Amino acid sequence: MTSALGFKDIGVVLGRNPILDGVSVDVEAGEWLGIVGPNGAGKSTLLRTVAGAVSYSGSVLVDGKAIDGKPHRERAKLIAYVPQRPLYPQGMAVFDYVLLGRTPYLGPLAAESRDDISDVWEALDALRLVDFADRDVASLSGGETQRVSLARVLAQRAPIVVLDEATASLDVAAQHEALELIDRLRTERGITIVSAIHDLTAAAQFCGRIALLDHGDVIGFGLPEEVLTEELLGQVFEPSIRVIDVDGSTVIVSLRTEETLRE
């Protein structure tokens, strides 16, 4: 179960402000597309269009077919979405939270079946959360809730997973672990991943391709080494960005310059 995703000429206007202006990007099946760019570039909005959480012009394509008019439930079977700051309801057990992933498969009147329950166990198992099943989801650490969200996504069994800044609030080690986990799920299950990432180094190391957004436009789209260049990043972020090679891995940092040091 693997699917390709395409954005065709996506435009979004919120109030009177154009947020996205004709964005076209495509993601191959089983690929990890990283969406980078400064705050306010439109990354989250682009991801929300995929998930059907915002109204837009243009088309979202899954395996070449437009899904814009599809009912919510059908869309939810194809695309799972984790927002930037998920709301973990106080008192809800981890098991119950992951069970929410089965929602698109349940009619409005149906209760969860034995198969739904076993899908939840399978997802908990895959993310080493079985011992957490009865814990209060609101009491977990950042890294643990991250895994809970991924388990919910797995339970949803969607071939495309959209993650908005999934690892923003984690420490370095937890972030790395989470990204590795996401990559493992991608390779093992052929899941297509689209994620907004602030950490450019992480984007360079984990994403197969990168879309660089600025002011609602795609400035660069391609392999990490093609897009994450000092020239392009300098244009979009600040001129002091350096792209360094450390033991074959790309590291992207912003240096303090003579100018800023003097201030």
Place this chain on the structure above:
Amino acid sequence: MNAGRPSGTRLHWWWVVGAALVLFSAVIVGVMVGPIALAPLDIVASLFNRLPLVDLESGLGERNEAILWEIRMPRVMLAVLVGSMLSAAGASYQGVFRNPLADPYLLGAGAGAGLGATIAIAYGPAASGWIVDPLPLAAFIGAIGGVALAYILGYSVRSGRTAVTLILAGVAVAAFLTAFQTFLQQRESDTLREVYGWILGSLSTAGWGEVSLVAPYVVVCLAVVLVGRRLLDVLAVGDTEAGTLGIRPGRVRLVFVIFATLGTAAVVSVSGLIGFVGIIVPHTVRLLTSASYRVVVPISILLGGAFLVLADIIARVAVTPAEIPIGVVTAIIGAPFFAVVLRTSKGVVS
């Protein structure tokens, strides 16, 4: 493959049986207590006598049979209906608005019913001249009208038709209707006592007529809330994420509000504005069992009925021969009880 593993939250059968037993016991005690005490065994015998193919000697005698079936039982049954409905409506409102303080009167159902009742009491024709009693009808229409007004106002907000705008609209509507009601109440001061009594709530006028008037609404509304309760858990993660899980949050919210309001309007029309039940019962259930609405809704329905039956017993007997308004009892007994549960629980409140 999952044998022995923790189960997550399910509606365990012993919770349901336990809550049902509490309700049954409350009903028995409710019909037992009064100026003339009835023996519990006689009551149970008389209950079973009503079943087909059962013929037991209840030992109550004709007069006590009449007290049991014509006076006490309808009142207790009405308490069950009112308590169950207000609790289920409270849980629904808390779920769809993700707000632990939400109660069935949040969007103006209470204020609207109060206004309707005040108009009926102050200006209405004598009940005997009408086919239907104007008081419950006016309260019913007022409650529905209040919530409808809040919805229209909330939805006319152009930017962001969210749960919060709806709550704010409800607050505005409730304040407006309450102000209007207070104005009428002050102007027509000769009916003040009656209006005030109605607002504090009472089951003293209950007969089988009231029960059969309210029961169809309650049954239908409870059924809808029960069947859809899983969706309240989905709404708990927020509208955006709930939408990406395949539901339409606005539509789900509307359906729950419609049925919670319809049921609330029906029970309020005969019982007056009994407060606190819709908040305390779902929260107590949450603290004792689970925060999942898959559990909270059914158990609240059972225990809410029991709670109101017990509150009504106190309302009847505490200062006999007078009655305390039941709304006063629910708060006086309910608040300390809730405080104890809050202190001794695991602290699971959403």
